[in-house]
Amino acid sequence: MLIGLVLGIVMAASHDHALSPVHVHTNLLGWATLALTGLLYTVIPAMADNRFARLHFWLHALGLPVMMAALAAYALGHTAMEPVIAVGAIAVTAGLAFFTVNLFRTL
Numbered sequence: 093m094l095i096g097l098v099l100g101i102v103m104a105a106s107h108d109h110a111l112s113p114v115h116v117h118t119n120l121l122g123w124a125t126l127a128l129t130g131l132l133y134t135v136i137p138a139m140a141d142n143r144f145a146r147l148h149f150w151l152h153a154l155g156l157p158v159m160m161a162a163l164a165a166y167a168l169g170h171t172a173m174e175p176v177i178a179v180g181a182i183a184v185t186a187g188l189a190f191f192t193v194n195l196f197r198t199l
């Protein structure tokens with residue numbers, strides 16, 4: 093969240109919005125989505141202590157920094173980083189798929 097907010101201020105101050113997709117997804121896929129899933133683990137404790145939750149946690153926590161770093165490099169002109177963005181994005185999406193399955197199994 094703090095990285096996303098500081099990036100927003102830097103973009104606003106510099107009038108350089110090249111890193112806007114990094115700002116968007118750090119805030120929304122990082123802070124907002126991660127916080128919402130975390131709240132659900134708290135509200136529905138039966139969801140929190142199983143292998144689906146652990147798989148979600150690690151895939152989200154490891155995939156997102158990879159996706160964001162590669163997206164930043166891509167947005168700054170390093171287009172060869174595109175496959176790395178995909179690896180991070182697929183990891184995060186797989187993590188959130190485990191979260192979704194876990195939610196429905198628990199309910």
Ligand code: HEM
Nearest residue numbers: 096097098099100101102103104109112115116119120124
């Ligand atoms: C200190 C707080 C923030 C600042 C200074 C800031 C600044 C900015 C700036 C400069 C842009 C680029 C606008 C453009 O290119 O037209 C932007 C876009 C965006 N920001 Fe933030 N932001 C902040 C917080 C947040 C938060 C907390 C979220 C979401 C939880 C968020 C979501 C977005 C989204 C979705 C866009 C893309 C909007 C679009 O492309 O139309 N921002 N922000």
Ligand code: HEM
Nearest residue numbers: 112113116117119120121122124125159180181182184185
């Ligand atoms: C692995 C997951 C995700 C992938 C691969 C992804 C991919 C993308 C792509 C390719 C774009 C278009 C970027 C552009 O036009 O420059 C985009 C835009 C956007 N995404 Fe995502 N996204 C993901 C997750 C999310 C989530 C979870 C949210 C919200 C909670 C979200 C919110 C947005 C918003 C608001 C925009 C528009 C930003 C803008 O106009 O600058 N995304 N996303």
